[in-house]
Amino acid sequence: MSEARILVVEDEESYRDSLKYLLRREGFDVILAADGVQGVEAFTRDGADVVLLDLMLPRMSGTEVFREIRERSNVPIIMVTAKDDQVDKIIGLEPGRR
Template sequence: MSQPETTVLVVEDEEAFVEALTVGLKREGFRVQVARDGAEALALFDVVAPDLVLLDVMLPKVSGIDVCREIRTKSKVPIIMVTAKAAEIDTVVGLEVGADDYVTKPYRLRELVARMRAVLRRTPLSEPAVLSGESMTVGDVTIDPEGHEVVVRGEPVSLPLKEFELLCLLIENAGRVLPRETLIDRVWGLDYVGDTKTLDVHVKRLRSKVEVDPSHPTRIVTIRGLGYKYEVPRA
């Protein structure tokens, strides 16, 4: 059971979902604050200082994507995006701007609560070991874990936190096949219960930034049935 001091900011404009979530989450031991549009969410965020944000994508005034982007400029609080669409673009954009996980409507309260508890448990460990150490260079990609800097073919590239953590892990183990389960455990935590497609979305985003031709990747390669490997260029 979650502790009473755990505060969730629910950002949702559909009243039926608001009522059901408020009742269900309070029953699970969460303190619930509700914002019914994006502007109210940003105003409440500073006042409430929530432990987790449950954020709908489609909102009046300010979109959920823009709310997430704004929150990420000042906080690493866990954010779970909620979308009524199963389209990959919603997932990609949400994760790109810093969401920790996503769920698609309609969802079961039990699944939602499990994901909420998972991101809350791993929040204190959100800075993994791969984010410390000296700069690493493999081929034309250099990554500085301590400075959170990436240079690709001489040009600096900005990466969201999870993409950065994933690239660190891949480059740190360049030439080795990393199973999907290992990547998920190391980047998202041992208790991650979300969709495993989250890993594939992040890999796709990374390829768009480090590959010469993302449609034919030669750096971050898929090892069918196992996972991914960061190829070491031949001398």
């Protein structure tokens, strides 16, 4: 059985590197993207079993990345964000509606 592939889309290098280290230590295959455009490209090229997605990204917002990925796949997407405003939470959930 192959290891699960996790796509981490996070612009903050220290968070990205920490997640990569911890996830690889647990046996996951990890793909990294530093902005929204790279995230969509990485998903298109490599696929993923799970996506860890920051909401606040350069070049393309996390919400836009969510929509792009959701158009192609029903892969689980976990929103990772420092935002805690109620409106931001609702906006973050909106792309998953069908």
